[in-house]
Amino acid sequence: MFLARRFLTFLVTIWGASVIIFLMLEVLPGDPALTMLGVDAPDSAVEALRRDLGLDRPATERYLSWIGGLFRGELGLSYTYQVPVTELIAQRLEVTLPLALGAMLLATLVSLSLGIFAATNHNKVGDYGVIGFSQLGLAIPDFWFGILLIILFAVILQWTSSGGFPGWDEGFWRCIQALLLPVFTLALSLSAIMTRVTRSSVLEVAREDYVRTARAKGLSRRATLWRHVLRNALIPVLTINGLLFANVLAGTIVIENVFALPGIGKLIFGAITNRDLMVVKNVVLILGAMVMVVNFIVDVLYAVVDPRIRIHT
Amino acid sequence: MALLAVRDLTVDLQTTRGVARAVRGVSFELAKGGTLGVVGESGCGKSITALALMGLLPEGARTSGRIDLDGTDLLSLGEDALCGMRGNRIAMIFQEPMTSLNPVHRIGRQIAEPLRQHRGLRGAKARAEAIRLLDRVGLPNAAQRVDAYPHQLSGGQRQRVMIAMALSCDPDILIADEPTTALDVTIQGQILDLINELVDESGMALILISHDLGVIAETTDDVVVMYGGSLVEHGPTDSLFDTLAHPYSQGLFAAIPDIGGRHDRRLTTIPGTVPELADLPPGCPFADRCPLAADDCWSTEPPMRQVLPGHQAACLRLEAAAAGRANGGRGDD
Numbered sequence: 001m002f003l004a005r006r007f008l009t010f011l012v013t014i015w016g017a018s019v020i021i022f023l024m025l026e027v028l029p030g031d032p033a034l035t036m037l038g039v040d041a042p043d044s045a046v047e048a049l050r051r052d053l054g055l056d057r058p059a060t061e062r063y064l065s066w067i068g069g070l071f072r073g074e075l076g077l078s079y080t081y082q083v084p085v086t087e088l089i090a091q092r093l094e095v096t097l098p099l100a101l102g103a104m105l106l107a108t109l110v111s112l113s114l115g116i117f118a119a120t121n122h123n124k125v126g127d128y129g130v131i132g133f134s135q136l137g138l139a140i141p142d143f144w145f146g147i148l149l150i151i152l153f154a155v156i157l158q159w160t161s162s163g164g165f166p167g168w169d170e171g172f173w174r175c176i177q178a179l180l181l182p183v184f185t186l187a188l189s190l191s192a193i194m195t196r197v198t199r200s201s202v203l204e205v206a207r208e209d210y211v212r213t214a215r216a217k218g219l220s221r222r223a224t225l226w227r228h229v230l231r232n233a234l235i236p237v238l239t240i241n242g243l244l245f246a247n248v249l250a251g252t253i254v255i256e257n258v259f260a261l262p263g264i265g266k267l268i269f270g271a272i273t274n275r276d277l278m279v280v281k282n283v284v285l286i287l288g289a290m291v292m293v294v295n296f297i298v299d300v301l302y303a304v305v306d307p308r309i310r311i312h313t
Numbered sequence: 314m315a316l317l318a319v320r321d322l323t324v325d326l327q328t329t330r331g332v333a334r335a336v337r338g339v340s341f342e343l344a345k346g347g348t349l350g351v352v353g354e355s356g357c358g359k360s361i362t363a364l365a366l367m368g369l370l371p372e373g374a375r376t377s378g379r380i381d382l383d384g385t386d387l388l389s390l391g392e393d394a395l396c397g398m399r400g401n402r403i404a405m406i407f408q409e410p411m412t413s414l415n416p417v418h419r420i421g422r423q424i425a426e427p428l429r430q431h432r433g434l435r436g437a438k439a440r441a442e443a444i445r446l447l448d449r450v451g452l453p454n455a456a457q458r459v460d461a462y463p464h465q466l467s468g469g470q471r472q473r474v475m476i477a478m479a480l481s482c483d484p485d486i487l488i489a490d491e492p493t494t495a496l497d498v499t500i501q502g503q504i505l506d507l508i509n510e511l512v513d514e515s516g517m518a519l520i521l522i523s524h525d526l527g528v529i530a531e532t533t534d535d536v537v538v539m540y541g542g543s544l545v546e547h548g549p550t551d552s553l554f555d556t557l558a559h560p561y562s563q564g565l566f567a568a569i570p571d572i573g574g575r576h577d578r579r580l581t582t583i584p585g586t587v588p589e590l591a592d593l594p595p596g597c598p599f600a601d602r603c604p605l606a607a608d609d610c611w612s613t614e615p616p617m618r619q620v621l622p623g624h625q626a627a628c629l630r631l632e633a634a635a636a637g638r639a640n641g642g643r644g645d646d
Contacts, residue, residue: 124374207413215369216407217427217478218400220392227426231417306417307462 002303002310010296017288018070022063025281026055036275053277057155064182065141066281076278085282088267093286095165096263098178100248100290103186108241110191115198115237120225122203130195138194142251146258147184153181163260181257186251190244197240201233208232234305242298246291315342316485316518320379324358324365324542327373334593335361337542338378341535343486348512348519350529350550352565353539356587359522362539363488366520367405369394382485401431404479408469408491414463420447421459424478431482442547446477451507471499473507480511487512490522505532526569530554538562541587541598547617548624558626560634561599597629604635605630 026032033049034041050056054065060254069075075085118130154162160181166174205211206229215221252265260266264283273280305312324336334356343349351359364370366380368387380387382402387395404427407413412421424446425439434442440459447455449475458545463471472492479487489508509532512519523529528548529536536553538546538561546559557563564583585602597603600610610629617625628634 209407209409210415212369213413213475214415214426214480216367216399216405218396218398218430219426220396228415228418232415290566308416308464 003300004147006296010292013292014289017292018067018285019063021281021284021288022059022066024279026062027059030057032275032277036277037298054199066295070282070285075282076199078271078279080274080276080279084116085278088279089264089283089286092262092264092267094168095179095261096249096252096265098175098254099182099186099255099261099263100245102244103180103190103251104241106183107187107191107194107244110187111194111198112237114191114195116202116225116230117198118195119202119206120221127199129248130199134192134195137195137228140188141256142185143254145188145214146181148257149181149185150259163258165261165263174306182255182261185258186255190251194237194241198233198237201236202229205229205233209261231305235302238298238301238305245294249287249290314384315381316345316347316383317343318379318381319362319366320381322362322365322378322380323376323643324361325371325375326361326371333476335542336365339380339537339539339542339544341537341544341547343518343520343535344513345485346516346518347535348521348533350533350536351520351522351539352524352526352529352536354524354565358541358542359539360490361542363490363520363522366486366488367399367403368392369399376530378497397431397631400427400479400484401482402486403486403488404482405488405490406472406475406479406492410468410495413470413475416463419462420466420474424459424474424481427428427478442481442506443477446481447474448533450474450477450480450511451503452477468496469504471498472500472504476504476507476511480515483515484517486518486520488522491524492521493528494523494525501528508532520614526554526566538565541593543598544617544627545599546620546624546626548620548626552621552624556620556624556633556635557638558620558631559599559623559628560603560605560630560637562626563634563638564602597627605633 018106031046031050033053033055037046037049057065073086075089077083078085078088081088088236114130114133118127121127150162153159160177163178165178168175182222188291200312202225206225211224214224218228249265252263253269254265255261256263257269264287267282268283268287271283319339319341322336322339323334326333331342339358339362342348351362352574353359361370365374365376366387368378368390376388378388382398387398390398414420417585421440421443424443425434428434428439428442443453444459452458452470452473458466458470463474464473476492486509491506492508496504505528508519508521511517519533521529521532533550536546536548536550537544538559540561546553546562548556554561554566557566561583564581567581568583583602587621594600594608594611596611596613597606597615600606607630613629615627615629616628618631619625620631
């Protein structure tokens with residue numbers, strides 16, 4: 001019941017996002033064809049492009065054909081690349097998905113360990129150390145940290161390449177190696193935020209009455225932490241981590257440019273610069289959908305972690 | 314020899330305002346199967362004393378004195394040894410049944426935890442024992458409810474679950490810290506009856522902490538009255554309630570609303586508030602609020618004096634207090 005309702009919300013949100021994207025890019029004043037070609041373009045060329053893009057048709061018809069195309073997997077042709085947008089996005093996702101998910105995974109692992117460590121050493125040296133690290137992680141800009149990593153590992157130590165992506169056909173490990181520095185860079189500020197959330201959440205739950213009950217049963221501190229504190233502390237952590245996924249995707253735009261990775265972030269950056277309407281509109285929708293899928297998964301996990309959500313909602 | 318002997322127990326807590334001496338030289342004994350009531354206002358050190366017995370004081374607390382359980386000083390035990398005691402030989406139930414159970418685990422699992430910890434019971438055996446315990450504490454439909462989550466139970470039912478949990482390993486001592494305060498009045502009696510019944514049946518000793526004098530009078534053999542972290546009066550329940558030697562005990566008793574009394578009579582209260590433990594003055598902690606206080610009460614710490622055999626009170630003005638009770642006490646109203 002909870003899941004069915006949550007899934008419905010998910011569908012409605014995606015539909016809403018598609019309407020907003022469409023309105024912003026194609027209906028609001030300003031001629032996409034003119035924007036794409038520049039104001040100096042001859043009228044005849046603009047007209048031709050308008051016809052190519054189907055801009056001469058009424059807005060509702062254009063919207064419906066876009067959505068219909070989405071279901072069939074036909075997203076039109078990229079104006080700059082002259083290849084189907086579907087193909088373009090699929091290729092780029094092969095880079096961006098591992099990058100984003102890798103950064104999420106790494107940040108989650110780091111933040112859970114550091115956050116729990118800090119909370120169990122509350123007001124001791126270890127705690128201050130972790131707070132210091134997270135302060136630093138928040139203060140360092142992503143792109144600058146990326147450049148530092150390149151200088152250290154690619155230029156000085158020469159352990160990895162400074163950027164680029166060989167493609168998955170060229171071997172799994174080579175690709176992982178190419179993604180290593182970008183994943184680290186992206187995970188830095190991410191794990192800084194997540195660590196803080198985890199730490200404060202664990203500290204808060206540790207003060208709960210049921211934790212005292214667990215100790216009164218004779219459970220050791222460690223057993224109490226694992227069996228009674230963590231599962232409850234996970235609830236706010238899940239929320240924040242889900243919301244941060246949007247930041248990760250936004251972060252890929254910068255990181256993929258720093259490391260010259262052919263991913264979605266780089267694609268949309270280029271597409272916006274080149275005013276490649278077909279690409280922009282579909283990529284924005286895909287990015288939105290990814291954020292929504294992640295948050296849908298987070299909600300499902302809620303229900304797994306907390307029985308009260310399963311029954312009450 | 315007494316089952317539990319507390320000697321000169323002192324607890325210092327770290328607070329934001331500095332070190333607070335929450336328990337000051339408290340001594341009492343509890344015989345096997347005995348029942349002891351601990352009375353006093355909020356903040357008098359009752360709960361801290363209980364947590365000290367459990368070895369569950371807040372971070373940074375310092376203790377001195379002895380807590381001997383069967384001749385073993387609990388204060389000298391390490392954390393591992395204490396874990397073996399808690400829930401096994403000393404169990405505790407708390408004031409807030411609504412928040413004392415973990416919301417994400419089924420109650421059966423929570424009851425099975427001490428069984429697993431101290432008795433090594435697992436799986437079906439632990440589950441069967443949990444059902445038996447739930448049935449014993451009067452939770453209807455125990456075989457089904459064992460799979461319920463805490464939020465599916467009422468406050469009274471949750472307190473029954475807490476009792477089942479405390480009972481699971483047949484402890485020598487059950488500490489009940491205000492076990493009925495958070496419950497509906499109609500449920501309070503049921504829970505107390507249940508605790509009494511279980512104590513009689515199993516022969517475990519009970520320490521009942523309450524500010525409800527009626528509950529204490531009905532339930533316990535002995536009473537200690539605490540104020541400002543110290544024991545101010547200590548004796549057999551009957552003797553203590555008959556005599557009310559200490560002015561503070563008299564004040565507590567006078568503050569009980571009189572159901573049969575006239576409605577226009579104002580409730581008697583003890584003037585002033587409980588002192589901050591961080592800055593208690595020297596002398597008697599109750600001096601500021603005591604109607605009988607004289608100059609030396611503010612300077613001299615009152616020693617425990619015998620009122621009757623086995624019944625003592627810490628007051629310099631015991632005679633004046635006895636006279637006051639004879640003349641203007643509640644019994645003559």
